[in-house]
Amino acid sequence: PPTENSPRTMANRRHPANAADSREVVHSRGQALALAMLVLAVCLGATYGVWRQVQSDAMRIRSAAFESRADQLVGHLKAHLERHEQLLRGVAGLAAASERLTRREFRTYVDSLQVGGRFPELRGVGIAILVDAGRRDRTVDKIRAGGVPEYHIRPDGERPAYAPVLYLERSADDGGLGLGYDMYSDPVRHAAMDRAREGAMLSMSGMVPLRHAPGDEGTPGIDFFLPVFDGPAVEGIGEGTHSVTGWTFSQVSMDELVHEVLREAFGDSERALDVRIDDGTGNPGHTRLY
DSSP: OOOTTSHHHHHHHHOHHHHHHHHHHHHHHHHHHHHHHHHHHHHHHHHHHHHHHHHHHHHHHHHHHHHHHHHHHHHHHHHHHHHHHHHHHHHHHHHHHOSEEOHHHHHHHHHHTTHHHHOTTEEEEEEEEOEEGGGHHHHHHHHHHTTOTTOOOBSOSOOSEEOBEEEEEESSOOTTOOTTBBGGGSHHHHHHHHHHHHHTSOEEOOOEEEOSSTTOOOEEEEEEEEEEEEEOEETTSSSTTOOEEEEEEEEEEHHHHHHHHHHHHHGGGGGGSOOOOBOSSOOTTSOBOO
16 A cells, blocks of 8 residues: 555645545446446336236236136035935925835836936935834834835944934945934934934035945045925835824935036046035034045
8 A cells, every 4th residue: 555655645645636536436436336236226126026016916816716716616516415405305205295105116216316327426315214212113013014024223222212214225335324224323414314303404414434344444425314394104104194204315425526526617627626625513533524
């Protein structure tokens, strides 16, 4: 660096304009740098603002697409459930219109609905009756005398009331159901049947496993129940106009139901959404339906 007596210092002292020029050059360079930094900051800010706007627009587009697909899915699912309600109302109407419903009549009616083509998720459709403990043995005897000699209410055991399956038409397998199965013995079905009975409306159960063999853990399924109040005498039960209280029901594979709904809603694009369906009860072990 220049010293007090260096030639450069002496020269600056002899020529003050040189020092002023140097300061002006440094000042100009500082201004230019500050201006460049300001322009850079403005450009970066503008770029960030545009990026945020693009991101926001993209998010809105994705959100709108998701809402549209979700609405489609819910709409198709609702329509599918309404078809199940219509199915069970038809069965209930058949029971109400018949003075004594026979198994042949029930089978013919279900076959006429072509449920296999309209409801690929359906595992079975039937009628269960409400039997109090005091009438259990008498009811079983009448059903056996009416043409089902092997009929019995299962599982065995004493319970305040029973809801055994009286009629059942099914697909290749019935998911563990069968004539005489006491649907009241399953707490999940019992709760759904009581809701249907108390509300006089369609009720859907929580998850019930569709078992294909003894000991099989099963696949997720649900049952729909529609109450039948003061119905006609059912084959083998009662005399004349004796009324029977029970339910029409259908058993459904949840996996196949959702796959069918996705196919109807989105066709080949069904993988565009990940879907989870809960029963809404918050009951551990019976929450996840799909």
